[in-house]
Amino acid sequence: MAYLTGAYSPARILAAGILVAAPLFATASLAQQPPQQAAINVSAEGDATLVPDMATVSLSVVSQADDTATALSDNSAAMTKVIDALKASGIAETDIQTTDFSVSPRYDQVKADDGTTQSRITGYEVHNGLAVKIRDLSKLGSVLDQSVKLGVNSGGGISFSNSDPSKAEDEARREAVANALAKAKTLAEAAGVTLGDVLSISEQSSSPQPVMFRAMAMAKADSAVPVAAGENTYSVNVNMTFGIGQ
Structure with a gap:
């Protein structure tokens, strides 16, 4: 039967295991954070009139x-x-x-x-x-x-x-989105990059x-x-x- 003594005591082995495991956990935590995606943010307005x-x-x-x-x-x-x-x-x-x-x-x-x-x-x-x-x-x-x-x-x-102003409001929305898309394309061309997918869109309307x-x-x-x-x-x-x- 073998006995652990000196440098190979259970306490020392457990401590060594903790020291080895700690960097592994830290590496896993860092790997879970995706890098931020580069993006272009623009705002634009659209108008429509109705009698x-x-x-x-x-x-x-x-x-x-x-x-x-x-x-x-x-x-x-x-x-x-x-x-x-x-x-x-x-x-x-x-x-x-x-x-x-x-x-x-x-x-x-x-x-x-x-x-x-x-x-x-x-x-x-x-x-x-x-x-x-x-x-x-x-x-x-x-x-x-x-x-x-x-x-x-x-x-x-x-x-x-x-x-029923819904048709005029929809027309204003389409114009606003078209203006925003045109502005984003101009910015991408000026920066020498390619415009990607839409990541988010929000609106504010006025009466x-x-x-x-x-x-x-x-x-x-x-x-x-x-x-x-x-x-x-x-x-x-x-x-x-x-x-x-x-």
Whole structure:
């Protein structure tokens, strides 16, 4: 029977095994990390226009009186007339929505006997706002005119939109991708490399912004308010990453 002594004791053999195994584990860990692939990153924009077929209008009635009851009564009467006129013009009840309602005091600065200035409530103000979808743009001017005559006295915004903008958005996407691809090819040619596969792509889109108008300026109009719908521009920005071919 053989015995291990001195340099060949079990403790020394185990320690040697650990020292030998450690570099092997470190090598395996390094081998699991793939090298980063060289890439070209570009961004580009594409646009497409579409004639709007509907509009959303904000209409507000602001009433002032010495007491809240009178201010509220006056406001409710005016807004009821506006809503009834909108329905009579063919606008669906589901396309008329209250957006905000508030009652607030009005203050005036008065000078006291001691010379100081103090705030004093001089009355109350009621504000009632509507968002109205108009799906027949030929009615837009007359709706604005009639609403102002019936009590709308605070301006809002007109947002021209499209019931189905998907075709214009897809066209903008195709243009954005084509522009990004052309830019990436130019960069690859300039660098003397070959453009590889698409590694990633993302997009950001934007919709038309509302157009502001002032209802008070239209209060004395004798005919329907002239409104030009123009065109809506839908924009898409894409970010693309291309690999560099070998």
